[in-house]
Amino acid sequence: MKLRKILASDLAQVTAICDYWKSAHFNWPAAKLATEIDNSEGFVVEAEGGKLGAFVLMRSLPDSVELTVLAVAPHNLRNGSMSLLMEHLIDAHGKQREFWLEVHEQNVAARNFYEKWSFELVGRRQKYYADGGAAILYSRRISKGPCVKGHL
Numbered sequence: 001m002k003l004r005k006i007l008a009s010d011l012a013q014v015t016a017i018c019d020y021w022k023s024a025h026f027n028w029p030a031a032k033l034a035t036e037i038d039n040s041e042g043f044v045v046e047a048e049g050g051k052l053g054a055f056v057l058m059r060s061l062p063d064s065v066e067l068t069v070l071a072v073a074p075h076n077l078r079n080g081s082m083s084l085l086m087e088h089l090i091d092a093h094g095k096q097r098e099f100w101l102e103v104h105e106q107n108v109a110a111r112n113f114y115e116k117w118s119f120e121l122v123g124r125r126q127k128y129y130a131d132g133g134a135a136i137l138y139s140r141r142i143s144k145g146p147c148v149k150g151h152l
Helices: 008-021 030-039 081-093 108-116
Strands: 002-005 041-046 052-060 064-072 098-104 120-125 135-140
Touching: 002 081, 008 030, 008 052, 008 064, 030 052, 030 064, 041 081, 052 081, 064 081, 081 098, 098 108, 108 135
Parallel strands: 064 098
Antiparallel strands: 002 041, 041 052, 052 064, 098 135, 120 135
16 A cells, blocks of 8 residues: 555546445535645555555644545455554644544444544534534544554
8 A cells, every 4th residue: 555645636536435435424526526635635545556545635724634534445444544544644743733523423433433543522513414413523632642542
């Protein structure tokens, strides 16, 4: 697996990943993704044959980073690609800035992943998603130590 910056030419593969996970609480059409790629920073994990295994898009502010879209390709589940991305983000930005993200309350796998990486639940936005579900707000404070809980 290879980590690199996201490119505009990745749009088709990024869209395909998002289309696979599309639901009432995760809906990123191609036009919206193209705008996000153009206006934010992002990274991808490239799997064998140049296929994207996972990606993240984020917006950097002076004192924080908002993770706007994170997704893993179905063929890359549980192979460490999302952990590779998160480790890179925390190493590159987490010692100077706080991270923020939101996730649907029913996305238990994502919530467990974020909590594993020391994100803390800091709020809820009731009835935020089209299905009436709440958005769970997570933050990861500025750190100076290991990034994964239990790996001290």
